[in-house]
Amino acid sequence: MTEPRHIRNFSIVAHIDHGKSTLADRLIQMTGTVSDRDMKEQLLDAMDIERERGITIKANTVRLEYKARDGETYVLNLIDTPGHVDFAYEVSRSMRAVEGSLLVVDASQGVEAQTLANVYQAIDADHEIVPVLNKVDLPAAEPARVREQIEDVIGIDASEAVEISAKTGVGVPEVLEAIVTRLPAPAGDRDAPLKAMLVDSYYDAYLGVVVLTRVMDGVVKKGDRIRMMKTGGLYQIDRLGVFRPAMVDAKDLGPGEIGFLTASIKQVRDTAVGDTITHEKRQCDKALPGFKPSVPVVFCGLFPVDSAEFEDLRDAIEKLQLNDASFSAEMETSAALGFGFRCGFLGLLHLEVIRDRLEREYNIDLITTAPSVIYQVHLRDGEMIELHNPADMPDPATVERIEEPRIKATILVPDEYLGDVLKLCQDRRGVQLDLTYAGSRAMVVYDLPLNEVVFDFYDRLKSVTRGYASFDYQMIGYQEDQLVKMSILVNDEPVDALSTMVHRARAEARGRAMCEKLKQLIPQHMFKIPIQAAIGGRIIARETISALRKDVTAKCYGGDVTRKKKLLEKQKAGKKKMRQFGKVDIPQEAFISALKMDG
Amino acid sequence: MGAEPIEGGFGLYVHWPFCAAKCPYCDFNSHVRAAVDQRRWTRALLAEMSWHAARTPGRRLDSIFFGGGTPSLMDPATVAAVIDAASGHWNLADAAEITLEANPTSVEAGRFAGYARAGVNRLSLGVQALNDPDLNALGRLHSATEARAAFDMARTIFPRISFDLIYARQGQSLAAWEAELDAALGMAADHLSLYQLTIEAGTRFGELHARGRLRGLPDDDLAADMYALTQQRCAAAGLAGYEVSNHARPGAEGRHNLVYWRYGEYVGIGPGAHGRYVRDGQRLASATALHPETWLAATETRGEGLSADDPIPPAEQAEEYLMMALRLAEGASLARHRRLGGAPLSALGDLQAEGLLSRDADRIAVTDRGRPVLNAVLRALLA
Numbered sequence: 009m010t011e012p013r014h015i016r017n018f019s020i021v022a023h024i025d026h027g028k029s030t031l032a033d034r035l036i037q038m039t040g041t042v043s044d045r046d047m048k049e050q051l052l053d054a055m056d057i058e059r060e061r062g063i064t065i066k067a068n069t070v071r072l073e074y075k076a077r078d079g080e081t082y083v084l085n086l087i088d089t090p091g092h093v094d095f096a097y098e099v100s101r102s103m104r105a106v107e108g109s110l111l112v113v114d115a116s117q118g119v120e121a122q123t124l125a126n127v128y129q130a131i132d133a134d135h136e137i138v139p140v141l142n143k144v145d146l147p148a149a150e151p152a153r154v155r156e157q158i159e160d161v162i163g164i165d166a167s168e169a170v171e172i173s174a175k176t177g178v179g180v181p182e183v184l185e186a187i188v189t190r191l192p193a194p195a196g197d198r199d200a201p202l203k204a205m206l207v208d209s210y211y212d213a214y215l216g217v218v219v220l221t222r223v224m225d226g227v228v229k230k231g232d233r234i235r236m237m238k239t240g241g242l243y244q245i246d247r248l249g250v251f252r253p254a255m256v257d258a259k260d261l262g263p264g265e266i267g268f269l270t271a272s273i274k275q276v277r278d279t280a281v282g283d284t285i286t287h288e289k290r291q292c293d294k295a296l297p298g299f300k301p302s303v304p305v306v307f308c309g310l311f312p313v314d315s316a317e318f319e320d321l322r323d324a325i326e327k328l329q330l331n332d333a334s335f336s337a338e339m340e341t342s343a344a345l346g347f348g349f350r351c352g353f354l355g356l357l358h359l360e361v362i363r364d365r366l367e368r369e370y371n372i373d374l375i376t377t378a379p380s381v382i383y384q385v386h387l388r389d390g391e392m393i394e395l396h397n398p399a400d401m402p403d404p405a406t407v408e409r410i411e412e413p414r415i416k417a418t419i420l421v422p423d424e425y426l427g428d429v430l431k432l433c434q435d436r437r438g439v440q441l442d443l444t445y446a447g448s449r450a451m452v453v454y455d456l457p458l459n460e461v462v463f464d465f466y467d468r469l470k471s472v473t474r475g476y477a478s479f480d481y482q483m484i485g486y487q488e489d490q491l492v493k494m495s496i497l498v499n500d501e502p503v504d505a506l507s508t509m510v511h512r513a514r515a516e517a518r519g520r521a522m523c524e525k526l527k528q529l530i531p532q533h534m535f536k537i538p539i540q541a542a543i544g545g546r547i548i549a550r551e552t553i554s555a556l557r558k559d560v561t562a563k564c565y566g567g568d569v570t571r572k573k574k575l576l577e578k579q580k581a582g583k584k585k586m587r588q589f590g591k592v593d594i595p596q597e598a599f600i601s602a603l604k605m606d607g
Numbered sequence: 608m609g610a611e612p613i614e615g616g617f618g619l620y621v622h623w624p625f626c627a628a629k630c631p632y633c634d635f636n637s638h639v640r641a642a643v644d645q646r647r648w649t650r651a652l653l654a655e656m657s658w659h660a661a662r663t664p665g666r667r668l669d670s671i672f673f674g675g676g677t678p679s680l681m682d683p684a685t686v687a688a689v690i691d692a693a694s695g696h697w698n699l700a701d702a703a704e705i706t707l708e709a710n711p712t713s714v715e716a717g718r719f720a721g722y723a724r725a726g727v728n729r730l731s732l733g734v735q736a737l738n739d740p741d742l743n744a745l746g747r748l749h750s751a752t753e754a755r756a757a758f759d760m761a762r763t764i765f766p767r768i769s770f771d772l773i774y775a776r777q778g779q780s781l782a783a784w785e786a787e788l789d790a791a792l793g794m795a796a797d798h799l800s801l802y803q804l805t806i807e808a809g810t811r812f813g814e815l816h817a818r819g820r821l822r823g824l825p826d827d828d829l830a831a832d833m834y835a836l837t838q839q840r841c842a843a844a845g846l847a848g849y850e851v852s853n854h855a856r857p858g859a860e861g862r863h864n865l866v867y868w869r870y871g872e873y874v875g876i877g878p879g880a881h882g883r884y885v886r887d888g889q890r891l892a893s894a895t896a897l898h899p900e901t902w903l904a905a906t907e908t909r910g911e912g913l914s915a916d917d918p919i920p921p922a923e924q925a926e927e928y929l930m931m932a933l934r935l936a937e938g939a940s941l942a943r944h945r946r947l948g949g950a951p952l953s954a955l956g957d958l959q960a961e962g963l964l965s966r967d968a969d970r971i972a973v974t975d976r977g978r979p980v981l982n983a984v985l986r987a988l989l990a
Contacts, residue, residue, distance in 0.1 A: 534961060534983055557831035560981040562802045562852050564934070566620050566635075566674050567867040568881045569927045570892065576930065579986050 009227065009262040010083045013193045017085045017106035017222070017266060019135075021126040026114040027142040030174040031183070032070075032088060038180055039072040039084070041252055069207075069220055069266055070253040076188045084187055085266040087207065089126075094355030096480055097300055098208065099126065101282045103133040104298065105207045105222035105266065108191030110183065111158070115141040115149040115171070118157050124420060124478040127162055138186045139169035145176060161449065196263025202226035202285065203292040206236070207266075209279040211331040215247070217273035218255075221285055222266045225292065229260040233288040234271065237295040241278050242288055243271035277333040302334040304352025305413070305483070306359055306462045307396045309340055309377035309505060310366070311348030313587060313596050317372050318347045324370035325349060328362060335362055342399065344503045344589055345375055350397055356462055375587060375596045377505040378603050381458045384411040384486055398507040401493040404544065411486040412509075413458040416441065418451065419469070421477040426450045428472040436460035437489075437511060455484065459509065464604050494519055494548075496526070496602075497540040501590045505599055515541075519549035522602050529598040532556035537592055614943075615871025617663075617884075618670040618863050619693050621652060622877030623678040624899045627710075630746040631811035632773070632804060636879030636897050637676045649685045651906040652876055653692045655895075658911040659874040660696035662886050666872075668697035670704040670863040673727075679709035683721025690726040704729055704767075704862040711757030711770075712749045719757075723764045729861075730761045731800070732770040737787050741776055746811075758794060769798035769861065774837070775830045776804050778823035784833050785840070792844040797859035801837055802852045803830060834979050851934045851978060868935050870928040870943075878902035878912065883927075889918045921948020926989055933981060933988075938965075938972025954987045964988075 022028035036042050072084040089095075089102040103109075109130040113119055130137055139158050141151045151171055158166040170186055172179030203225040212218050221228075228234070230248045235241070249257040250267040261267045273279060281302065284295040312321045325337045336352035353359040359379060366372055383395040388408045395401060395410075417438075421429050423445070433440070433454045442453035456465075461481065469477050494515055496506035506526075510518045519541025526539045534556050541549040564572055586593035626637040671693055673686060690705060706729040707722055709715055719730065734754045736742045742751060749757070761768050772791055774784050791799060806816045806824070815821040825833065838848050846854040850868060853861065866873055875882035875893065878901075882893035894915040896902040902912035919927065925947040932939035944952075955971065958964040963977035963984050977984050 534963060534980055556827075556980050556983055558827050558834060558979045559983045560851055560979055562805050564867065564931075566622060566672075566879075566881060567873055567875060567883065568894075569867075569883070569931060570881065570894065572930055573923075573927065576926075576982070576985060576989065579982070580990060583986060583990065 009198075009260050010265060012196055012262075012264040014080065015083045015085065015194055015264040016108065016187050016191045017087070017194055017264065018108045018110060018187055018191055019087045019089055019102060019106050019130070020110045020112055021123060021130055021137075022112035022142075023114070023117075023119075023123045026112050026117065026123070027174040028088075028112055031110070031112055031140070031142065031172070031180070032086060034174050034177055034180045035072060035084075035086065035184065036070060036253070038177070038184065039074045041070065041072050068253070069251050071250040071266070072252075074184050074188065077185055078188075082188050083265075084184070087266065094353075094357045096129075097302065098281055100129055100133070100298065101205065102207055103129045103135065104296070105205050106133075106135070107194055108136040108138065108187070110187070111137050111139045111162075111164075112142050112174075113139065113154055113158060115144045115151045115154050116146045118150075118154050119161050124162070128420075128478070131164075136191050137164055138183075138190050139164065139166045140183055141169050141171045142174050144171045145173040145178065194264030196223070197225045198227055198262050200225035201290045201292040202228055202232075202234070202287045203296065204228060204261075204285040205296055206279055206281060206283040206285055208281055209273075209276050211276050215270045217270065217276055217279055219269050219271070219273070219279055219285075220266075221261070221269060223261050223263055224296070225263055226287070227260050227262045228269070228285070228287075234269075234285050235288045235291065236279070237284040237286060237291075238299055238301075239278060239280050239283060241273070243273055246270045246272060275329075275333075276331055277329075280333070302354065304334060304336050304354060305381060305458060306353045306355055306379050307350055307382070308353075308359060308379040309342060309345070309348050309375075309397065310337075310351050310363065311342065311345040311375045311377070311505070313373035313375055313585060315346045320370065321349065321366070321372050321374075324366050324372060325351070327370075328365060332362070334358070340397065342377075342504050345377070345505050345587065348375075352396075356464075356466065373585060373596065375505070375599055377599050378508050379462050379600075380509065381413050381462060383413075383491065383509060386411070395509075398493050398509050399504040401507075401509070404492070409488050410491040410509075411488045412491060414484055414487050415456055415458050415461060415481040416484045417454045417456050417461065417479065417481040419454070419477055419479050420449055420451050421473050423450050425473040425476060426452070429469065429477060432465075432468055432472055436465060437514075456481075457489070457511075458483070467604075492543050494522075495542045496522060497538075497542060498526070498530070498594065499537045499590055499592045500540075501592075502542075503589055503594070506602060508603070515543055516548050519543075523549045523551040525602045525604070526598060527551040527553055529601055530592065530594055533592060535591070612667050613669075613872050615869035616669040616862065616866040617666045617697075617871060618672060618866040618873040619656070619668060619697075620863075620873055620875040620877075620880055620882070621671065621673045621678070621689055622675060622875065622880040622895075623673060623681050624676040624878045625680055626675065626677045627680065628746065628748060629811075631815075632745060632807070634807035634810050634813070635676070638899050640899070643680075645682045645685050648903070649688050651903050651912075652685075652689055655876040655906050655911050656689070656692055656874070657696060659876065659882065659884075659893075663697070663872070663874060663884055666697050668693060668699050668703060669871075670706070670866060672705075672863040673707040675708055677710055677715075678707050679715040679718060679722075683718055683725050686722055686727065687725035706731055706861065706863055708733060709757075709761075710747075710749060711754040713753055713756070716757040716760050719761055719764045728765060729767040729769070730765045731861075732758060732761060732768065734758070734770040734791075735773045736776070737772070737790050741779075744777060745773060755794075758796075767798070767859065768796050769800060769855075770794075770796055771800040771802065773802050773804050775825050775833050777821065779825065779833075781829065781832055781836065785836060788837060788840050792840065792846065797846075798853070798855040798861060799841065799846055800853050800861075801841070803834065831979055838975065838978075847936070848978075849936050851981065865935075868931045870924075870931050870947075883919075890924055892917055892919050922950065925949025929988065930985055933971075933973055933985065936972060938970050940969050941971060942969050952988055954990065958984060958987060 020028045068088040070086050074084050075081045087102045089099045155166040170182045204221045204223045208220040209217050232245050247270040249255050282299040286292045334354050337349040340348050340350040385393045385395045386408045387406050438454040438456040441455055444451050490512040491509050492512050494508050494510045495502050523539045536555045537553040539551045540547050586595045624636050624638050705727050707727045708731045711732050737751050739750050806812050841854040848854050849860050872884040878899045879897040880895050895912040896914045905912040925944050965974050
């Protein structure tokens with residue numbers, strides 16, 4: 009156990025590509041936590057997919073030991089967190105588990121949206137914040153301007169910002185020193201009953217569920233019997249320790265310490281992020297505030313492109329669920345796509361992450377259908393159905409009204425982009441609740457249908473504001489609206505997986521946009537293909553894909569059959585990524601891309 | 608010794624990889640060199656030929672084809688040495704076709720008589736266009752007048768002549784192509800190869816195209832119209848299309864290329880040459896090193912410049928057979944497809960119903976409607 013006065017807990021707040029992971033790597037290296045031999049890039053981002061996208065999905069932690077210039081040795085605990093709105097709750101919990109943050113800003117780029125969203129989380133959590141200007145070695149670096157920007161935009165003192173190059177290591181020793189001298193030591197009473205936060209958890213094939221925890225009060229030891237205050241689970245601790253970043257056993261964990269525990273917990277589902285861990289016998293009187301159960305809000309169908317891979321998909325989903333409690337799945341049958349799963353996610357990024365992992369780690373080609381929210385369909389007979397899938401929409405004649413979930417969205421944006429943001433919110437059926445200014449930044453609050461947000465709202469917002477907007481939302485309940493089910497017919501056959509719920513007033517524009525998109529996405533066939541959007545039996549939009557007229561290799565070079573064969577193999581592989589509907593091959597990406605609106 | 612005829616025929620392909628300049632559309636294996644030691648190259652070509660000949664004994668040789676690159680840059684003596692060696696290794700058929708590809712420049716025309724003396728009996732002229740601005744845009748070194756002169760001279764020397772045109776060029780209208788095609792048909796060749804311009808990766812056109820800098824290419828509809836017009840005009844002039852891009856008077860078809868399309872056997876020598884022949888009951892696919900100097904060095908040390916020499920699995924042979932044979936108007940034999948190892952073609956009925964394929968007992972062929980979308984037909988058939 010380390011004395012709290014020798015502990016510093018911190019997170020790193022940064023925009024993608026501003027050097028968060030590189031700085032973390034340098035801190036790990038310079039404190040000798042990992043030998044140079046074992047060092048690899050972006051040590052904390054374990055999964056390929058994270059590395060590729062440059063984002064960290066699950067909270068990761070590492071314990072560093074640093075001998076400071078005052079001659080004393082300090083334990084520095086870094087929690088690395090995801091930076092996306094889908095995981096805003098998880099980020100807020102991680103932020104509550106540390107006392108300070110390094111705010112890393114690229115000195116050649118300045119403050120960006122994602123930085124803001126996360127820095128406000130840090131401010132909310134009462135963090136001490138140390139600004140760090142990275143990439144000062146670049147010719148385009150403007151540390152003075154960026155320092156000023158941090159003060160103007162975020163409103164924190166940047167006069168003592170540390171200037172570094174995480175890449176070369178210049179300035180990194182000063183960062184370590186600043187962590188010790190400028191961040192507060194954790195508080196906490198070691199004699200009080202155990203109160204620890206469940207920061208995150210993951211499934212390990214050998215250890216079962218590994219819980220990442222921050223001790224607030226009290227001491228936890230191997231063999232202790234513990235209780236999860238929200239989920240009510242009782243467990244006995246098998247193993248306890250810290251991440252360096254490999255797991256290292258410890259005798260106990262005291263106030264201010266961050267580490268892991270295992271307790272024969274079978275599934276991640278039993279460990280809710282934000283829950284309070286206490287002793288079974290000597291309980292703390294009050295759980296930590298701010299706990300929220302995680303509920304999926306976005307649903308879509310996942311189907312194997314090759315229907316023979318359904319069982320593989322089932323296995324893969326079960327394995328992923330072991331490690332992700334916020335991802336739900338139920339079997340689903342589609343007339344067009346066969347057997348698959350209706351899956352629930354925290355948001356669209358979460359959806360993409362899971363889908364990519366299924367494709368990459370389990371090697372299953374998937375068709376993803378239009379994302380949907382949960383509609384409450386009130387029938388004339390008084391019954392209410394929760395509709396997760398537009399394909400299941402009951403006969404409109406039996407429906408009295410449909411209610412949809414709405415959210416309160418808070419958007420911070422530099423005022424030059426305000427007009428575009430307001431237009432975007434209006435286009436998405438938003439109702440403005442508030443508009444205020446803080447310096448040159450506007451804060452707009454909108455009541456929006458979740459349906460209009462889950463799909464590509466965040467992408468559109470980023471694009472209209474060049475990334476300078478931050479966005480957060482919370483659910484505010486259900487409200488009735490004029491909603492109808494829009495079907496898409498390809499070559500006169502309805503494709504249920506392309507059905508969506510739309511607002512009546514927007515159906516026509518939406519239908520036209522989808523038909524136009526599908527016209528580009530579906531390759532030409534040897535016959536012409538009508539694409540129609542319909543509400544009930546009424547066609548509201550129509551496009552036609554003309555028949556393929558020319559596709560022949562003009563010349564074969566000197567008996568080189570091999571080359572022609574390769575072309576054919578490539579085309580055949582492309583065809584495998586398509587699904588046949590009647591006589592028409594539809595590429596797998598069409599089901600999602602058809603919905604993306606450019607304007 | 609009795610000559611053994613091979614199903615689909617047996618040919619020898621000789622690749623001469625050198626060109627005076629690289630054309631911007633061409634992705635064939637061609638290289639520009641200041642000087643070429645023709646004697647050294649002759650020795651290497653002969654060495655590689657005898658290496659293959661030892662593996663293909665007793666065959667009747669139906670054709671020899673000098674392709675490139677620019678084979679009309681070869682010394683007639685080099686061509687003669689290759690033809691002589693080939694007739695020593697195999698039984699050269701009495702009616703063997705010996706073709707050489709030539710550029711219609713005046714310099715090259717000066718060698719035509721020498722090629723004829725060496726044994727070449729068919730000349731394939733790379734005319735490509737009949738107007739100077741387009742020839743220039745295609746990077747050709749000859750003028751339209753030069754091309755016609757070379758053609759006229761060739762007619763007095765060779766019993767058989769073919770020439771190539773490239774159409775669906777930048778800025779070409781349907782009417783312009785019609786006029787040019789009529790002019791070409793008026794030249795009274797008995798064989799025409801009419802290729803639509805294809806933009807290939809790795810060429811200068813490919814690079815320009817990728818950057819959006821290659822303007823005025825016809826869209827698919829215009830290209831399809833041009834193709835249809837080409838078929839009609841040639842057929843009306845008595846040069847029916849016997850293959851996707853090849854037209855001939857009956858009996859004047861290029862026999863060498865028929866070997867490929869009928870999935871016969873052929874030996875390929877020289878850099879980047881491909882071969883397909885049966886040895887010990889196995890059909891082999893061979894390819895040689897692309898780079899001229901690499902091939903030369905390998906051949907001088909090992910006697911061959913092969914980069915691949917692999918048996919083709921039966922199912923693939925059947926696939927290759929259909930890919931090639933369906934290019935022909937005469938089509939493919941279902942029995943041969945089966946014999947090579949092909950699985951039943953489940954899409955046949957659908958393709959027939961759609962009017963893309965026709966079937967007459969054992970033979971299947973693409974229809975006039977199916978030919979312009981042959982790749983799509985093959986995708987469906989071989990899926």
